[in-house]
Amino acid sequence: MTVLSRIICAALAAGTVAGAAAAETRVTYKSAKSGSSYYQMGVELAEAMKAGTDGEISVTVEESQGSVQNVMEVRARGGDYVFTTPPALVSSAQEGTAAFEGKGSPAFDEIRALFPIPSLTMHFVTSEESGATGLADLEGTTILLGKGSFGATEGEKYLETFGLVDKVEIADAELSNAVAALKNGQIDGFVTAGSFPAPNVVEAAASTPVNVLSMTDEQVEQTGRARLVIPAGTYAGQEEDVVTTSLPVVAYTTTKMDDETAYQLTKTYWENKEKMANTSAWWGGVTPELMSNITTELHPGAVRYYEEAGIAIDGSDQ
Incomplete structure (x- = not known):
């Protein structure tokens, strides 16, 4: 092979490699x-x-x-x-x-x-022992909202919207402690936002009987957020669809x-x-x-x- 042939082959090979790189x-x-x-x-x-x-x-x-x-x-x-x-x-x-x-x-x-x-989906999770099956039932309970997250801000807004601010005790703890606190009876429930199935809700439902609260269409409309349905069976013990809100x-x-x-x-x-x-x-x-x-x-x-x-x-x- 002549020197010229080698140069041409090398150039063609380089072009092939460059072309492959450009394709990505x-x-x-x-x-x-x-x-x-x-x-x-x-x-x-x-x-x-x-x-x-x-x-x-x-x-x-x-x-x-x-x-x-x-x-x-x-x-x-x-x-x-x-x-x-x-x-x-x-x-x-x-x-x-x-x-x-x-x-x-x-x-x-x-x-x-x-x-x-996946949308940011609001979850109101309560222990079965608390007896809370709807937002109105939160009166007299201790709820963990967490701090600084969308779920905490949104949860606080919902408590105000539904007249529960002075009727619910807010636990002073991080959301990362929610599952353990719920299982130990230190709190009656917690609020979290995330795409469903939310890992912390899955963990809570697997470790103790819980209720994921459903909202009425009227309540959803009051929040100004998009309506979303969490299908039955998403969480352990959840036998019916849960209507809640979401942030797309x-x-x-x-x-x-x-x-x-x-x-x-x-x-x-x-x-x-x-x-x-x-x-x-x-x-x-x-x-x-x-x-x-x-x-x-x-x-x-x-x-x-x-x-x-x-x-x-x-x-x-x-």
């Missing part, structure tokens, strides 16, 4: 703190994307300090950025209100939705992402969701009906998939 699409997925259920969801989603695209899409999961940070980083991120947040926060960012007052940016107007992920959570990107990548991400997500549910039950709570919670604009690549799949997107601002 890299995406950064920013969700929540490591150790949280939502971070774990991100890991599962990354694995599903790799398997579902034969490695053509590589997702790197990045720890986050919260949904507001996720939205704020849109200003400095590129077309490979995917993040999760409640739809209401995207609306606030685009309107420059609440946490985004005085922090507006044209970049917020470029946020586009991809697909819903959605995966977003921006207009910087190309249509094909957005299409492949959305398509792979829905086509592998059932497999993910076989490993982690919380994915089973995601259905096409959750699309109605997306009030912001969808990415054109995602729209293409939903139209092909026949999934209604009427509730979204296309």
Whole structure:
């Protein structure tokens, strides 16, 4: 082989390697703190994307300090950025209100939705011994709300909404101690928010008889949150559906992402969701009906998939 031939072969080989590298699409997925259920969801989603695209899409999961940070980083991120947040926060960012007052940016107007992920679901859990089977029964009980979390803030709001603030004793303890405290009779119940089945509720129901309180449709309406049903049998001893509230959570990107990548991400997500549910039950709570919670604009690549799949997107601002 001549020197020229060797050079040509080397160049062709280098081009082949470069082409293979270019074929892999890299995406950064920013969700929540490591150790949280939502971070774990991100890991599962990354694995599903790799398997579902034969490695053509590589997702790197990045720890986050919260949904507001996720939205704020849109200003400095590129077309490979995917993040999760409640739809209401995207609306606030685009309107420059609440946490985004005085922090507006044209970049917020470029946020586009991809697909819903498991919602933050409110759980009011009481010991069977307490006799509490509805919110009104909480009067005279000791309840652990925890501190600083969405569930704690939301639980406190519900106690106020339903006139229970001065009728319930709030335990001064961390939510991580809830299951042990309930089992030992130190508290009558606790409030937690997370995708169902929530690990701490599963643990509580497995260790002592509990009730997961159901709300009336009127009570749900009073909270201003989305209605959600936890199917019977989700937790040990739960013989009936539980009606509660939820905070929808959605995966977003921006207009910087190309249509094909957005299409492949959305398509792979829905086509592998059932497999993910076989490993982690919380994915089973995601259905096409959750699309109605997306009030912001969808990415054109995602729209293409939903139209092909026949999934209604009427509730979204296309």
